[in-house]
Amino acid sequence: MQQSLSVSTRQIVCLLALLHYAQTTFLGQVELEDGHVKCLASRLQRGGLALRSSFLAYRLRGGAPPPLVRTRSVIEKEKQDEGVTKESEPEEDAVAQCKKGDGKTAAIGKSSHVEHDSQHHVPIVIAKRKSTLSSLYDVDFDEKGVLGTGTFSTVRVATHKETGMQYAVKAINLVGIQPQTLVRLRREIQVLRSLNHKNIIQLYEIFEEDGKLFMIMELCTGGELWHFLQRVEIFPNGEKIYYSPQGKVELSEQRVAKIIKGIVEAIHYCHQRHVAHRDLKLENLMLESDDEDADIKLIDFGFSKVFSNSNGMYAILGSPYYVAPEVLRAKAPLDARGGQGYGCACDMWSIGVITFMILCGQAPFDGENDHERLLAVKRGNFTYPPHANLSSEAVEFINALLTVDPNKRLTAKAALSHAWLRQNTKGTSNIFSQLKRFASSLLRWGAE
Incomplete structure (x- = not known):
């Protein structure tokens, strides 16, 4: 009885804090910084979710759609691709604690084999906790509760027993898990625990029980951006129509710029x-x-890396359509000889590819197979299709990102100041979305 009263008191405190937040927010306490609206309320913790491989196939009015091609997160080397070599790079912190062979990230070519007992799971080594998954959450084990599946994981809907709020729970089978997969899993957990941003999906808590790891994450019901684009039809004049659950909506440059x-x-x-x-x-x-104004969420930090200098990464990894040319040319340093590394500018190249795909309905660099696609990426030459019909600002934005020389490529900070983003995203701050996320955190804290 005493414990129940304590929980109730905390929840009352949470609701009072929520009311205060709402009052201060709607009284207009915001500040303008670099032309963007920034709420004075503190940022909230964000984390990662599952992945699936597939590729964009727009429906082109008046012509046959391009073939559906699936992408892979690990680029696999083809025998005829003599220009791409397999290299490794040192991993840090939690990743460095993995068993022998785990220090190498997945790269082009066959991964090194590390023997392990397939009948036992390798513990992730997380803090022990008294609570269990079933004591705090009701997990929907019906077929309708499955959000996605992978080789070692299944994502389901879970409901918090105290608050009634829904989350996504990713169950990962640790029995027989490959060392390289374990490296990615540890890296993802480590990185997600350190991030706190509204456009990065939130990792709330972790349970390790019966040879499985359960990651409690933010529930996103809008699906992958790839699935979003499957419901887009593009016309010869450049007009794009999105067939949403609520009906037909124009996919304008303004909507794309917000994404x-x-x-x-x-x-x-x-x-x-x-x-x-x-x-x-x-x-x-x-x-x-x-919803039409839904936030975009970045997921899957399995290939992420904490870097210490501008060109200190060497592992050749990514996905064929999106990987930057400097990543394909990377060579790890051997002895006293210097290598050829790359920096975080590789992410900006990928954003350029994604922007091109959404606005043009096709990939800027393509081919009959992964080998041809990678060669096209290394050359860096691309053209806009006749049906694109883009504004000059959009073309300038894409060109500045798809620049082969990473030193001349737009940085993230510079991209946010680009005219295409500034002109198309004025006044798009979603205060209601921030309030909803703040309420979620408060209610969870009150129930613990």
Whole structure:
């Protein structure tokens, strides 16, 4: 009885704080910084979710749609691709604690084999906790509760018993998990715990039980950006129509700019904290909901890296359509000889590719297979299709990102100041969305 009263008191405190937040927010306590509206309320913790591989296929009015091609997060070397070599790079912190062989990130070519007992799971080594998943959450184990599946994981809907709020729970089977997969998992957890941004999906808590790891994350019901684009029809005059659950909506440059701005803001936040994502693509971006003004969320930090200098990364990894040319040319230093590394500018190249895909309905660099696609990326030559019909500002924005020389490429900070983003995203701050996220955190804190 005493414990129940304590919880109730905390929840009352939370609601009072929420009311205060709402009052101060709607009284207009905001500040303008670099032309963007920035709420005085504190930022909220964000984290990562599952991934799936696929590729954009617009419906082109008056012509056959391009073939559907699936992308892979690990680029696999083809025998005829003599120009791309397999290299590794040192990993840091939690990643460095992995077993023998885990210090190498996934790269082009076959990954090194590390023997392990497939009958036992390798613990992630997280803090022990008294509570269990079932004591705090009701997980929907029905078929309708499945949000997504992977080789080692399943994502389901979970409801917090105290607050009634819904979350996504990613269950990862640790039995027989490959060492390289374990490296990515540890890296993702480590990075997500350090990030706090509205455009990065939030990791709330972790449970490790019965050979499985359960990651409690923010629930996004809008699906991947790739799925969003499957419902887009593009016309010869450049007009794009999005078939939303609520009906037909024009996919204007203004709407696209709002999506891209959310991605750039998330990456700018990461780069300020010396974190490079290194696997930006349509499949690793999710919409918070089906609403027209839904926030975009960056997910899957399995290939991310905390970098210490501007060109200190060497692992060749990513996805064929989106990888930057300097990543494909990377060579790790051997002995006293200097290598050829790359920096966080690789993320900005990927944003350029994503922007091109959304506005043009096709990839800027393509080919019959991954080998041809990678060669096209290394050459860096692309053209705009006749149906694109883009504004001059949009073309300038894409060209400044798809610049082969990373030193001449737009940085995240510079991209946020570009005319295309500034002119198309004025007054798009979603205060109601921020209030909703703040309420979620308060209610969870009150129930713990």
